[in-house]
Structures are given as structure tokens and as C-alpha cells.
Amino acid sequence: MAPIPRILIVEDDEIICNLITTMLERRGYSVVGRISSGEEAIVKAAELEPDLVLMDINLSGQMDGVSAARYIFPALPVPDRLPDGPC
Numbered sequence: 001m002a003p004i005p006r007i008l009i010v011e012d013d014e015i016i017c018n019l020i021t022t023m024l025e026r027r028g029y030s031v032v033g034r035i036s037s038g039e040e041a042i043v044k045a046a047e048l049e050p051d052l053v054l055m056d057i058n059l060s061g062q063m064d065g066v067s068a069a070r071y072i073f074p075a076l077p078v079p080d081r082l083p084d085g086p087c
Contacts (some may be wrong), residue, residue, distance in 0.1 A: 001026055003028070003051060004028060004029060004030045005028075005029055005030065005051040006021055006030045006032045006048070006049075006050045006051045006052075007029055007030065007031050007032065007033070007048040007052045007053075007054060008031075008033045008035065008041070008045055008048060008050040008052070008053045009021060009031060009033070009034045009052055009053065009054050010035045010036070010038070010041040010053060010055045010059065010065060010068065011034070011035075011036065011054070011059075012015070012036040012058075012059045012078045013038065013054060013056075014036075016056075017034050017036075020054065021034060031065055032048050032050050033048055033050070034062055036059065036061075037059055037060055037061035037063065038059050038061055038063030038064060038065060038067055038068030039059065039061055039062065039063050039068070040061075041053070041055070041059075041065075041072065042063075042068055042070045042071045042072055042075075045072045045075070046072075046075055046076075049076060050076075051078075052085060053069070053072060055068065055069055055072075063084075067079060
């Protein structure tokens with residue numbers, strides 16, 4: 001059986017974050033973190049090493065999602081493809 005993909009959600013709107021989390025977990029994915037700022041996303045992505053980061057563009061704090069992604073992408077290993085999900 002393939003490992004369950006681990007997903008980090010970066011979203012500053014709590015309602016949207018809850019909705020995304022619920023949708024993913026109902027489909028069998030593992031949400032390993034829910035972050036609301038770009039700065040925190042960089043730290044947590046390095047710490048948790050998720051398979052996928054769902055990043056909002058407009059975030060609270062000094063750093064937007066695009067800037068945070070520029071730090072996260074080169075720091076994490078990028079697989080040739082994601083593991084097969086539960087769907």
C-alpha cells in the first residue's frame with residue numbers, strides 16, 4: 001500500500017482552511033499542518049517536509065505566498081511524482 005500523501009496548508013482565512021482540510025481528510029489525505037503566514041510556512045515546511053504545500057498567494061504577515069514558495073521550493077526534495085493517493 002502506498003503511503004498517504006502529507007499536505008501542508010498555508011491559508012490565512014480560517015473558514016477556507018477548515019474547508020480545504022475537511023475535503024482533503026475525507027478523501028484520505030493527511031493534513032500535517034495549517035499555517036497562516038508566509039514566514040511560518042517556511043519554517044514548518046522545512047520541519048515537516050510535506051509531500052505537497054497548498055499555498056494561498058495573499059497571506060497575513062510581511063511575506064506573501066509567492067515569496068514564501070520561493071524559499072520553500074528549493075529547500076524541499078521534489079519527487080518525480082507524488083505517491084499515489086487514496087483516490
